[in-house]
Structures are given as C-alpha cells and as structure tokens.
Amino acid sequence: METQIEIPPAIFNTIVNATKVAALTGAGVSAESGVPTFRGENGLWRNRRPEELASMEGFLDDPRLVWDWYDWRRTTIASLKPNDGHYALAEMETVYENFTLVTQNVDGIHALAGSRDPVEMHGNIWYVRCLKEGTVMENREAPLQRIPPLCPKCNTMVRPNIIWFGEELDTETIKRAGSAARESEVFFVIGTSSVVQPAASLAGLAQRNGAVVVEVNLERTPLTDSVDLFLEGPSGKILPDLLRRICRARGFDV
Numbered sequence: 001m002e003t004q005i006e007i008p009p010a011i012f013n014t015i016v017n018a019t020k021v022a023a024l025t026g027a028g029v030s031a032e033s034g035v036p037t038f039r040g041e042n043g044l045w046r047n048r049r050p051e052e053l054a055s056m057e058g059f060l061d062d063p064r065l066v067w068d069w070y071d072w073r074r075t076t077i078a079s080l081k082p083n084d085g086h087y088a089l090a091e092m093e094t095v096y097e098n099f100t101l102v103t104q105n106v107d108g109i110h111a112l113a114g115s116r117d118p119v120e121m122h123g124n125i126w127y128v129r130c131l132k133e134g135t136v137m138e139n140r141e142a143p144l145q146r147i148p149p150l151c152p153k154c155n156t157m158v159r160p161n162i163i164w165f166g167e168e169l170d171t172e173t174i175k176r177a178g179s180a181a182r183e184s185e186v187f188f189v190i191g192t193s194s195v196v197q198p199a200a201s202l203a204g205l206a207q208r209n210g211a212v213v214v215e216v217n218l219e220r221t222p223l224t225d226s227v228d229l230f231l232e233g234p235s236g237k238i239l240p241d242l243l244r245r246i247c248r249a250r251g252f253d254v
Helices: 009-017 027-031 055-059 063-078 084-095 109-111 171-183 199-208 234-250
Strands: 020-025 096-103 123-130 136-138 157-160 188-190 214-218 229-232
Touching: 009 214, 009 234, 020 027, 020 084, 020 171, 020 199, 055 063, 063 123, 063 157, 084 096, 084 109, 084 171, 096 171, 171 199, 188 199, 199 214, 214 234
Parallel strands: 020 096, 020 188, 188 214, 214 229
Antiparallel strands: 123 136, 123 157
16 A cells, blocks of 8 residues: 655656666665664663774773674664665666665665665675774674674774774775765655755755755654655655556556
C-alpha cells in the first residue's frame, strides 16, 4: 500500500524528467535498519562524550577504549540489513541517467543495498588506516580478534578510517559531493539533521544553482522552511513509493 504523499505537479514533473539527480543521506536512513544514532537519546556509549571516542586526542589517550567502542558499533552493524529506503536509492542509479549518492553514514549499508559508488563523506567503519604508513585497508572482523588491531604489513596500530572531530574531510570527497550538488536538477536530503557541516551546506548549494530540493525526514529540521518540498515520514516508506510513481511516469516496469 502506497503512502499518500502530495507533490505539486510542477515539482513532480521536474523529479520525473530530471537527468542529473543527487541525494544526501544521514543517520535517519540507517536508524530504520537498527543502526544506533550517534546524536540520539541512546546514541552515546558508557556515558562518554563523543570527543573521547571520536577524536585523535581521545584515541591517543586510550586507544583500547576507542577501539572497544568501534568494535561494539561494528558488531552491532554487522547483523543489520538494508531497508527499503536503501534499496530505493540504489534503484535510482538505474532510473536516472546521472545519479550521485552522498552519505554522512559510515556503516557501509548503502553498498550492501547495491549503491555502486556512494560518496562517503565521513569515511567507512569497515576500513582501517595504518598510523605509520597511512595505508587504508578493509577489515570485516566483527568482533575484532585483537584490540587494538594492528597493520598486517608493519605491525603498527591502525585507526578506524573515519573522519573524527577536529579533522578535515578528504579533499576529493568534498569535491565530488559539491559537484553533485551544484550540477543536480533535483537534490534529495534524507534522514539528516542538516546541522553537520559541510554536508548541511549541500542543499543550499544545489538550490542556488537551480535545483529542486526535496527533504524526507521524520520531523522538521533547520532546512525544512527553505526546501521546495518536505515529505514527512520514514524514508523506508516514502522513497519506495516515490520511486514507483517516478517509474510509472517514465514508463518503466514497477
């Protein structure tokens, strides 16, 4: 059964006929799969401040504590599956001629759903980086066999390949995300609080360059009053329904 979402005809026509589309996803998308949110009511761990668990200072002060937390997160995420919102976003890659998915999430679930090359602004929890050589490598152990884990090449401690507090985002990642927003005709903002920079600025960048901005969220955010369309509700229901409507309008099988 489809949700009854109302979309003004002019906006719907733009969504249907667009050739360049981008989407930004945040923690709300993964929360529907059971991923604990970082900022939510139950988002912290052992009453620790985020800065203790997600900063280089905290890591160097107590690497075992930080890795205990990441091991807990990885083990929790390992058993979870993509939800219908993840699958709908992956399907959009086949619907639109040019579709870019940008995510603030580090859980890797978009790739499990079939998204081929998501722009992961904050890194990926399933990759580690050697402190000595800077080598990035995949590590799918959950739970980890050794805490803290070591680089298999040089036996130096590794860190999660995540952007921590006080660290700058990868230049190429920012460039890809900015280009996707700037060139899009439709820009979706899904399940994000729209307060964490620089991701929070992407919708404005898209809108200033002529894009229709569509927000999908369980509740209003600081962005809501400025978007072209706000769809209130879970992305796992709204996105599949919207995708079916788009496909019908474009003459695709659904």
